[in-house]
Amino acid sequence: xxxxxxxxxxxxxxxxxxxxxxxxxxxxxxxxxxxxxxxxxxxxxxxxxxxxxxxxxxxxxxxxxxxxxxxxxxxxxxxxxxxxxxxxxxxxxxxxxxxxxxxxxxxxxxxxxxxxxxxxxxxxxxxxxxxxxxxxxxxxxxxxxxxxxxxxxxxxxxxxxxxxxxxxxxxxxxxxxxxxxxxxxxxxxxxxxxxxxxxxxxxxxxxxxxxxxxxxxxxxxxxxxxxxxxxxxxxxxxxxxxxxxxxxxxxxxxxxxxxxxxxxxxxxxxxxxxxxxxxxxxxxxxxxxxxxxxxxxxx
Numbered sequence: 001x002x003x004x005x006x007x008x009x010x011x012x013x014x015x016x017x018x019x020x021x022x023x024x025x026x027x028x029x030x031x032x033x034x035x036x037x038x039x040x041x042x043x044x045x046x047x048x049x050x051x052x053x054x055x056x057x058x059x060x061x062x063x064x065x066x067x068x069x070x071x072x073x074x075x076x077x078x079x080x081x082x083x084x085x086x087x088x089x090x091x092x093x094x095x096x097x098x099x100x101x102x103x104x105x106x107x108x109x110x111x112x113x114x115x116x117x118x119x120x121x122x123x124x125x126x127x128x129x130x131x132x133x134x135x136x137x138x139x140x141x142x143x144x145x146x147x148x149x150x151x152x153x154x155x156x157x158x159x160x161x162x163x164x165x166x167x168x169x170x171x172x173x174x175x176x177x178x179x180x181x182x183x184x185x186x187x188x189x190x191x192x193x194x195x196x197x198x199x200x201x202x203x204x205x206x207x208x209x210x211x212x213x214x215x216x217x218x219x220x221x222x223x224x225x226x227x228x229x230x231x232x233x234x235x236x237x238x239x240x241x242x243x244x245x246x247x248x249x250x251x252x253x254x255x256x257x258x259x260x261x262x263x264x265x266x267x268x269x270x271x272x273x274x275x276x277x278x279x280x281x282x283x284x285x286x287x288x289x290x291x292x293x294x295x296x297x298x299x
Contacts, residue, residue: 005078005084005144008144008146009085009088011138012081012145013085015138016088019090019139024090024140027136028091028140031102031136031137031140033106033129034102034103034105034106034133034137035102040244040248043058043059043278044237044282045237046058046113047059047226047279048236048237048283049226049233049234049236051116052225054112054116055226056211056279057112057162058113059207059278061108063204063208064204065104066101067196067201067204068158069105070101070196071196071201073095073096073098073099074095074096074198076098078098078144079096080096080097080142080143080144081142081143081144082142089141089142090139090140090142091141091142093142097142098146099147099151099153100143100148100150102134103133103143103148103149103150103151104151104152104154104158106130106133106152107130107152107155107156108155108162110127111155111156111159112162112163113126130152134148134151135148178220181212182213185209185213185215185216186209186212190205190209192205193268199267202267202268203267203271206267206271207271207274207278209275210277210278210279211276213275213279214275214277214279214280215279215280222280222284222287224286226292228293232291232292236286236291239282239285239286239289239291240278240285243277243281243285244278247270247274251266251269
């Protein structure tokens with residue numbers, strides 16, 4: 001293992017021979033496409049302004065994928081390149097390195113969107129983004145090449161499995177009824193949290209619980225569509241985004257920090273409310289403000 005890590009570190013150092021302010025800025029911008037804040041923009045954009053069903057499926061898959069990634073990181077406990085050589089650190093990163101969460105999420109997210117779009121050119125764009133996001137992590141010295149390869153592989157497996165079973169899962173959920181949907185939406189994330197009770201797990205499972213609850217209620221009671229003229233979509237994103245930013249940033253300030261014994265409880269509540277807002281609160285408000293008119297089903 002030490003020899004493999006040394007090979008990876010040598011490759012990082014070789015790649016960084018070309019680094020400079022311009023390239024550093026470019027790859028930091030590319031790597032932002034794998035950050036939490038980016039997905040807080042992308043997923044609501046898909047749900048509210050592109051296709052509600054796509055956003056719902058992708059949101060659930062992305063959050064489950066992230067939970068698995070954090071669990072594997074804590075299982076393998078592999079250091080990052082800058083832990084061995086601090087000089088290669090061109091960007092900040094926390095936790096362990098294997099597998100790369102940015103690379104795994106890139107495959108899951110952009111592969112799902114490409115499969116939905118069903119356009120060869122979009123697959124080319126999606127693959128290019130997967131490669132660039134993964135490469136950016138090596139360039140910035142926050143991942144070994146093997147971390148990125150593992151992330152791509154795990155993401156590809158998750159994507160293939162999801163595309164194969166999603167239709168059957170949705171049909172089964174439609175049959176079990178609203179009460180069971182709500183129970184599953186709350187019970188599954190809580191059980192997974194008990195398996196791996198960490199701050200990172202809360203970050204993924206709390207919005208998953210909120211998303212599941214919101215989707216069940218929205219599908220049953222709110223006639224919402226992401227379709228509509230461009231100005232409606234822009235207004236939806238602006239209105240919904242302002243409230244979401246208030247929840248994400250405002251509650252972070254109001255709720256107790258990591259020094260509190262109740263930190264994980266309040267962190268769960270904060271991210272749960274964000275999930276509920278994205279899938280239930282915002283669609284209800286959009287209907288109230290007449291920013292959407294046509295019903296859209298998940299199937």
